Amino acid sequence: MSMRELVVLGTSSAVPTKRRNHNGYFLRWDSHGILFDPGEGTQRQLRHAGISAHDVTRICVTHFHGDHSLGLPGVVQRIARDGVDHEVRVAFPAAGERYWRRLRHATAFNDTDVISEQPVSGEAAELPGESDLAVTALPLRHRIAAYGYRLAEPDGVRILAGALAARGITGPEVGRLKAGERVVDADGRVVELAEYSEVRRGQVFAFVMDTGVCDNAVRLAEGADMAVIESTYLEAEAALAEQYHHLTAARAGRIAAEAGVRTLVLTHFSERYGQGEDERFAEEAARHFGGRIVVAADLDRVPVPTRRR
Ligand SMILES: [Zn+2]
Incomplete structure (x- = not known):
């Protein structure tokens, strides 16, 4: 049986806290291992989660704020050090290419030639590489260039x-x-x-990070079996969400409902919220969204729900 699960590596927003590492999400999808937004500390979180550099086949970076990309040097150098011998495709916003260059070559190390680059620009980008998965990037609404990702298995x-x-x-x-x-x-x-x-509908995974409310968030998550959607804030801080182009749990819930998502994973929480407030994120999202809600914690493993018939 194929293995499809999300391994949560980190769930904080701008700064890590004692219980939340910077962002990092590993999607195990059959033979693919897709690492999203490796923030600082991702290499060690991978170790905690029992995931090896050899498991990583693709890296998707939504944008070049540190909480989503400062882990790249460690991950790239680990791929080199461990002698990973398969191609590792790295997608990132082309507008942030200068940051990619710095992170890719941040310090001296014995380099590798398995890393291939897929800079993303324009209104939509199809990213080649997986024959059994269509990977699409769409721009989001953030303070710098940011793209969300959608992985869709073809119908069978x-x-x-x-x-x-x-x-x-x-x-x-x-x-x-x-x-x-x-x-x-x-x-x-x-x-x-x-x-x-009969048609066997392909499964869909969506990754929507660091954005204000926008149509592309819904497009990315359309019909997704699982969608990871940022919820930096609760509605009480809606003004901050507007100011910094982020979502609240309620807005993430509305996007998931509009898109017809099955499992919604909330993450990227502001450090202002303590452990006792986790439930409030679920409650706010549940006012708008009737599917399964997971308030992500570091090192959670969330299975992609079984196929709908
Ligand atoms: Zn962020």
Whole structure:
């Protein structure tokens, strides 16, 4: 069975706290390992989570504020040190390329050639690399150039094995039918794949970080099985959210509801909130959103919900 889960590495916003590291999120998706927004301390958080540099196949950076990118030097150098021999694609806003250059070569180390760069610009970008996953970046509304990411698995085909078996088609013949080959039943009649299959909807994951309310936040999360959406503030601090182009838990909930998300992961919390206030984030989001809500804590593991039928 394929393994799809979000491993939360850090959940603070501007500054880390005793219980919250800077941002960092690792999405394990079958053979892919996608690291989002490695903030300071990400290398050690990966160690705590039991994730190796070899597990990382792609890095997606939303923007070049320190809480989302100061961990890049450590992660890049660890990839080099551990001799990772597969390509690691790094997507980031092209407008912040000078920051990428500095972080990529922050100190002396034995460099690696497995890192490939995918600077993102414009109104939408399709990022190549995964044959079984469409990775899209859309601009968000923040104080500097920022992009959110959407990972979408293509739709597939689900075989209705029970109905096929009732017609006497089993075993290798099912595989041949699925492969588009000609299969006949015991009476010599051709079995049509369309009659014995249905569309298996591909799963979707969205990562929406550091933004004011905007249409692209909803577009990124459209129909997502899981969406990670920042909620720096509670509604009591809505004025601060407006001023600094961030979301509140209530606004994240509204975006998730509008987009039809299934599991909403709230994170990127301001250091002003203590542990006792976690529940308030869930309550605010739940006023607008009826799906599952996770108020993320460091080192949480959140499974991508099983496929909807
Ligand atoms: Zn931030």
